[in-house]
Amino acid sequence: METRKFNPSYDTNLTIFVGDNSKATNWENKETTWSSLLNRCADTTKTKETLVQYLQMDKAKQSKIKDVGGFVGGYFAANGRRKKEGLIGRTVVTLDADNVKKDSNIWEGFKEIFSFAACIYSTHKHTEEAPRLRIIIPLADSTNVEQYEAVARYIAGKIGMEYFDPTTFQASRLMFWPSTPKDVDFFFDWQDGEILNPEEILQKYKDWKDVSSWPMHKSETPEAILNNKRKAPDPTSKGGIVGAFCNAYTIEEAIEKFLPDVYVPTAQRDRYTYKNGSTYGGLVVYKDGYAFSNHATDPARLNGQHGCNAFDLVRIHKFGAEDTGVKDDTPINRRPSFLKMEELATKDTKVKRYILKQRTKSVKDDFEGVDFEETAQHGEREQAQEDGETWKDKLTFNKRMEVENTPTNLVLLFLNDPELKQIKFDTFRNRDFSFSERFKNTKGAIINEESTGKISLYFFTEWNIKVRQSSIFDYLQTTATERSFNPVQDFIRREEWDGKKRIETALIDYLGAADTELNRAITKKWFVGAVARAFEPGIKFDYVLTIPGPQGIGKSTFFNTIAGSWFSDSFSFAAKDNAKFEAVNSAWILEISELNGLKRTEAEAAKQFISKQKDTYRAAYGRTVEDYPRHCVFAATTNEEYFLTGDHGNRRWWIVKAEGKGRVSSWLGDLKANVGQLWAEAYKYYTDGEELCLPESLDKEAEKIQDECNQVGGDDLLPIMESFLDELLPTDWETKNKEERRSFFRYRDPLEAIGTVKRKFVTAEVIRNELPDEMVRKYPAQRINALLERCKGWKLTSQRTKPGQCYARARKLFVRIPDEEEDNI
Template sequence: MQVTHDKKLLIAIGRSRKAAQWQNKEMLWSEFLDKLANTTRTRETVNDYAAMTKAERDNIKDVGGFVGGYLKNGRRSSASVVNRCLICLDADNADTGLLDDLDMTFINAYALYSTHSHTPEKMRLRLIVPLSRTVTPDEYAAISRRIADDLRLSRFDPTTFEPARLMYWPSTPEDGEFVFRYADQPFLDPDDVLATYADWQDASLWPTTQPVEAKMRRTVSKQEDPLIKRGIIGAFCRAHSITDVLENILADRYNPTAQADRYTFAGGSTTGGLVVYDDKYAFSHHATDPASGKLCNAFDLVRWHLFTPGGTAPDGSRVGDDASSMKRMQEYAAQDEATRCTLAEERRAQAVQEFGDLDALEAQIAATEPQNNSWQEQLELDKQGKVKDTLGNLTLILRNDLRLKDIAYNIFGMLMRIGGWEKYKGNSAGVQRRSPYGPQRCFVRRE
């Protein structure tokens, strides 16, 4: 495609959303426009596509894609985005007014094309804006939000500002409408946009902060409370609030701000981008944060930092895919002291609920013998936080649980005894009474 304003771009291209390796490739803006101008026609109709499950739709529209910047080592993650040369925005709530606004108010080069879900009645468009220089991920976050705000923020997907976000190449159902248009204008100067902020590095000043926060609060209200989740995830969240995670487990990764509900990611150049909701969830606007753009409970937040998919774990080992990341975090949580204490207390509470006389029994034991339940923290747990069925655990329980102190086994009579300790008294002459099982009766019990 012939354009007056042209330059080389360095972008990353992948064969599918699941690609483990992305190719960094130089391409002229004019060549990039040629790619966008030609859609892939798929075999299903618009109605067929609308009736599919999300997984089916994801597979249909995956004709390969791109990230509008350079990826370190060809890996797509928030930590691997070196720079961006294209602003890419999903207008999931587009309307004809967006086209008019671009024509009348946008004075720089752009490309616009329809996504696979687009229909004339429910427009879904993708806006691409080339930049006159490359920008850092944090600059990208501020610039992309300002552009979206100028074109009416509500038209754009609130999560579209992630620097590592992939954009699919154009594809359209066999009977669907395909839209493509572009403007041959000068490339956008990033510094002109950054200058519109009093301090572009202060994330609380970004125009999307409040709308996204409102959306996040609505989302939080619809989520299952992490404190009532079952298994190891719920136990970890009950043992650690978001604030506890930020100020202890991840203290080297986040710094507090003057606002109690905001923290700064230490590895970025912007401030106050992580927002805490009810001390149960956190959402990070920091572009280079491993948890960027994700609503996280305490378990998730630690997982994204310590066991980032495709990253390096604290012990230096490589973390695999998302499933591997989850497994590693579950194993970490199962060894976490606070989580183990929480699980031990909850096991006891459950036992009291199921066996109502335990409180009375424990009170009776406590009156005669000191109790120390710290041994329960030594029990070996599986990744779900359940006590493993092992000989070591069984031995630990038998040796330490005072409620089992009066269980004994008669090795001669091959009988279990629960209750008092049988003692053999001599007769009046001081002669020991004989047992029918031998000269003496032996009991084995926990000592």
């Protein structure tokens, strides 16, 4: 069939919502014209099956065949899925004439009544014996959803309401593009006329907003409803506050709670007596959710046998007097009685619970052929939590049955909503974490700007509340205390101590440390210090458990295992301040791996950093500079024998030398199994008031080990200096000048007499001048003095004697220890 081209005398711009098929998720608003739409509707898609074959198919197959794409005659708020709540307005009237009889001449009747532009085409099931047709009418101006139905119903009513399915007036109704079985002739016709101004139709109503004045299908009229067991539409299916109230309360429940002084129950369960009436049992309650009053004086008896649902029954009796003086044609939903009842209902606990329950359910769209994903898991979780959720009763609602956007409501939601309450404030890391998958981000569970965007979207989709991302951070801060938890404290207290001591021998059992009183004490104190820092951030504890030992014995593995998820080995003294601050405040046990950075920074600065009890800085995502009390402890590992620097402040390093305990795999499983008991034991000591320092009786021994590990002790120059100082000097040594003394050691003549005199005094200047080793020239006096303090047979003296006539007095003078005194040392 050749494609025809139609050129209407009148044209207009239209916006419609189009998609490739009914299940598509990428529908989009499309700007078009009446002429373009007209020509598109004139062009059908011929399918491969015959009409007989099509009619023999089940509904699913039929839907698939006729689904050649389609349109909604209006525009939506956004492209994407077709959801009825997204419909903004209509630009085209579309009518389904599925109940047309043969020879009814519906199209001829239409043209006799209306002269505006329109077209008509046949559907996939259309036959001459059983016509099925679609009428398309462009509009000069767009309408909202309510206006559209009034216009569509008026037109249908004039043509013959019986031709149309009642659902055709739904503003969100999908219209398929034309399609036809291969053996059926496609029917199309059009009327060239002016574009319909919808306002002309609306003005034909006395009040188009009065739904009762709209043309109704015979199945929708009160007469038909009353004839069907005097039954109106199920009140629980009503939208808005009326439907919510009727779902929350049956007639009987509404009478019991709100009207106990109006009606008295009788012996018959379905009958009540109107107290102010003269007859008995005149109010009859039906199972369909309606009550009919036969009491002549009962205000609820409207128009003879008109029934009242629970909402209207309470409204009429509690607030009916408010309508005195109101015009008869005032719509019910604008009457004072309705507004008062609406206020009562929105504040009622049961109604609010029902509304909230409905919000958690996945609502299926009524578009033909559209599938929806049911979030069953979320629904089941909500159902399981429904009982006892009295917090919802505190929420306040507006007249649209929406949760109000108030600070009080938002705080309630943050603390109680099943998803939002899974956002917890970690007091250890001072960060918010999401335990709900809905708010996690590409970087994990820590709440960041991506997460707050998801939270903002959640408020809108689940609660219809718009909350800015910046406000999300404010409310998280406001509710931090109520949402707080401390994972490290929970980790420490997860087990009860069984009474078996394990801490003192932990380093002995797993890392092969010597079984000494000092090693046991250090281990115990450090474990208790770690607990104290977790429960009392900022408490004074500036000791570093330091494990020197061979590589591969499991030093780092030990600390990593006992720390759970709060271990870090990335700390470096060489890092920038903020990086160091973030490191110490994001971990519980920090390993200074191989004493990284200690050699590259001033030793004194490192000691000062370890000794700090709090850090002051602006954290990531923080808005102000704040104090962060330390909740971490330090540990250090090294493969070196000499690793301490400087002469002072090394008390902070609690050193436990380790030799290893076989393969790490041989003891790691046992350590993992005992981690809970190790911390349970430490927690018991902490709560018992264990002191966090070594007893004085062990101080000397600890200092000795610290001294042994000092880098000065490992200096290659030390033995050279000791050997040099033991060399005997010639008897005329005191008469020699600096150059002669230096030449004596550097260019010694083998024939020259061997010295016979022991050196009595020495200073750093003497060493730098006389020692025949170029390396010493690079040493500062402070380092040489430190080495002299370690030289055997020498000690620092307070004497101010010159070490020789050619030298000046020095601040530090070392004197040889007499043999008898050295023997006593």
